[in-house]
Amino acid sequence: MSKPIIYHIPVCPFSQRVEILLELKGLRGAVEFRVVDITKPRDPHILELSRGTTALPIMDLGGGRVLKESLVILRYVEEAYRELQIARSDAYERGVERLLIDRAGDFTMAGYLMVMNRDRERIGEKREALLGHYAWLDDFLRHHNPDGTFLFERYGLADLVYTPMFMRFWFLDYYEGFDLPVDPAFARVRRWRDACIAHPAAQQVSYEEIVKLYYDYAAGLGNGALGPGRSRSSFAFDPDWRARPMPPKDKYDRIASDEELGLV
Amino acid sequence: MSKPIIYHIPVCPFSQRVEILLELKGLRGAVEFRVVDITKPRDPHILELSRGTTALPIMDLGGGRVLKESLVILRYVEEAYRELQIARSDAYERGVERLLIDRAGDFTMAGYLMVMNRDRERIGEKREALLGHYAWLDDFLRHHNPDGTFLFERYGLADLVYTPMFMRFWFLDYYEGFDLPVDPAFARVRRWRDACIAHPAAQQVSYEEIVKLYYDYAAGLGNGALGPGRSRSSFAFDPDWRARPMPPKDKYDRIASDEELGLV
Numbered sequence: 455m456s457k458p459i460i461y462h463i464p465v466c467p468f469s470q471r472v473e474i475l476l477e478l479k480g481l482r483g484a485v486e487f488r489v490v491d492i493t494k495p496r497d498p499h500i501l502e503l504s505r506g507t508t509a510l511p512i513m514d515l516g517g518g519r520v521l522k523e524s525l526v527i528l529r530y531v532e533e534a535y536r537e538l539q540i541a542r543s544d545a546y547e548r549g550v551e552r553l554l555i556d557r558a559g560d561f562t563m564a565g566y567l568m569v570m571n572r573d574r575e576r577i578g579e580k581r582e583a584l585l586g587h588y589a590w591l592d593d594f595l596r597h598h599n600p601d602g603t604f605l606f607e608r609y610g611l612a613d614l615v616y617t618p619m620f621m622r623f624w625f626l627d628y629y630e631g632f633d634l635p636v637d638p639a640f641a642r643v644r645r646w647r648d649a650c651i652a653h654p655a656a657q658q659v660s661y662e663e664i665v666k667l668y669y670d671y672a673a674g675l676g677n678g679a680l681g682p683g684r685s686r687s688s689f690a691f692d693p694d695w696r697a698r699p700m701p702p703k704d705k706y707d708r709i710a711s712d713e714e715l716g717l718v
Numbered sequence: 719m720s721k722p723i724i725y726h727i728p729v730c731p732f733s734q735r736v737e738i739l740l741e742l743k744g745l746r747g748a749v750e751f752r753v754v755d756i757t758k759p760r761d762p763h764i765l766e767l768s769r770g771t772t773a774l775p776i777m778d779l780g781g782g783r784v785l786k787e788s789l790v791i792l793r794y795v796e797e798a799y800r801e802l803q804i805a806r807s808d809a810y811e812r813g814v815e816r817l818l819i820d821r822a823g824d825f826t827m828a829g830y831l832m833v834m835n836r837d838r839e840r841i842g843e844k845r846e847a848l849l850g851h852y853a854w855l856d857d858f859l860r861h862h863n864p865d866g867t868f869l870f871e872r873y874g875l876a877d878l879v880y881t882p883m884f885m886r887f888w889f890l891d892y893y894e895g896f897d898l899p900v901d902p903a904f905a906r907v908r909r910w911r912d913a914c915i916a917h918p919a920a921q922q923v924s925y926e927e928i929v930k931l932y933y934d935y936a937a938g939l940g941n942g943a944l945g946p947g948r949s950r951s952s953f954a955f956d957p958d959w960r961a962r963p964m965p966p967k968d969k970y971d972r973i974a975s976d977e978e979l980g981l982v
Binding site: 505515519521522523525526527529530533534545546548549550552553556597 | 779783790791794809812813820
């Protein structure tokens with residue numbers, strides 16, 4: 455059987471979850487990752503695999519077997535490659551792990567809504583919403599593992615689900631001047647967040663890469679949409695992000711041009 | 719160790735899922751179910767277990783170990799009692815099962831929004847929303863198991879997740895005059911739905927019970943809230959639902975009195 459293929463968008467946090475999981479399992483090459491250029495019409499072959507939907511990632515296992523939804527794909531990888539189990543094995547601990555994982559969607563959404571906001575009047579409200587999630591996470595971790603770093607004694611499934619999101623939220627640091635307040639109320643979640651970001655299995659992306667590629671989100675534009683005067687997405691493959699300058703931070707005043715972003 | 723305890727509201731569809739699962743495993747007595755009267759202030763002991771949240775069900779495993787969220791509790795029961803596995807064992811099939819289970823929340827919400835609607839102008843919109851979910855389910859089942867009845871060859875985890883919802887939607891039949899249209903477009907999901915409702919492991923509730931207990935939802939009132947002129951919830955334990963008359967169907971015109979519902 456040929457390798458499973460995951461089709462994803464560049465620096466997709468959902469497929470980074472799978473990359474981290476494979477890294478932890480020592481199976482880095484077991485899955486092929488193919489990047490989809492979301493600035494172009496979708497390849498008919500991929501549309502056929504997904505049966506018409508356009509959300510990514512999707513995972514092609516061959517023989518007509520296709521999975522969607524990042525957490526479904528993640529569990530598939532965990533369960534199909536049993537060499538080294540990363541999820542907890544105790545039933546109660548698996549439940550606690552699931553409770554934490556279940557909140558990741560709303561946490562992610564709060565950060566994305568914050569970076570995509572273009573209304574100065576709503577900055578405070580977005581900030582409070584995200585801090586509410588951090589407060590919940592702090593409380594959850596303090597309850598289940600007050601003195602530890604991760605949810606359990608080692609970096610595991612719930613931790614790796616959040617790690618790519620903590621890294622994407624570098625765009626909040628850069629464009630919104632927002633970081634977790636240095637405050638005892640957030641000390642537990644901060645210890646966790648920092649250790650997740652520093653984990654050796656999670657070094658697939660960098661601060662600079664996130665900030666440059668996600669410029670369009672800071673400009674309020676998602677998934678390949680373009681603003682006035684723009685002809686290329688900040689997610690474009692070419693020119694490579696390394697060759698581009700750091701984007702301007704003044705997202706509440708204007709949308710930068712292709713030239714200014716180094717996209718032409 | 720004493721038995722785990724699940725605290726739930728009467729005829730809670732989420733705990734019926736657990737009851738069906740235990741029935742399939744032949745472990746009916748392994749968990750104790752305790753009904754919480756949502757028309758009264760929450761017992762401090764339960765609030766302590768849940769750490770302040772009021773959503774039910776919660777599952778107390780003893781020793782400070784508490785799980786919330788119906789699907790988390792369901793997976794716990796599946797994984798803690800391994801005598802007979804009900805979820806699929808193949809990793810890909812587990813993924814397909816998860817994809818179906820993941821839609822159950824939105825499907826449920828569409829049916830509840832429909833029964834709780836009090837605006838005649840919006841009946842068509844609610845109906846279309848729910849039919850959209852049925853169309854998705856029909857397509858999904860047709861793709862994965864065109865000639866079968868359940869998602870796979872036998873009644874399993876995804877099927878039992880939906881079964882209590884199909885039964886709750888009896889309130890749509892009674893109060894909204896809504897059933898799945900007899901139409902080839904819904905033939906596959908209808909076959910599934912009917913077989914789920916008829917499954918011997920899923921006979922914990924009856925049509926009459928659902929219709930009587932959920933009257934308050936049909937009147938647009940959720941979880942113990944009371945309408946004008948009402949002093950008792952239709953979810954009250956006493957008088958027993960068997961002793962009450964069938965409620966009036968004219969939900970768009972008025973809210974029935976306690977007397978008319980047999981609640982006093």
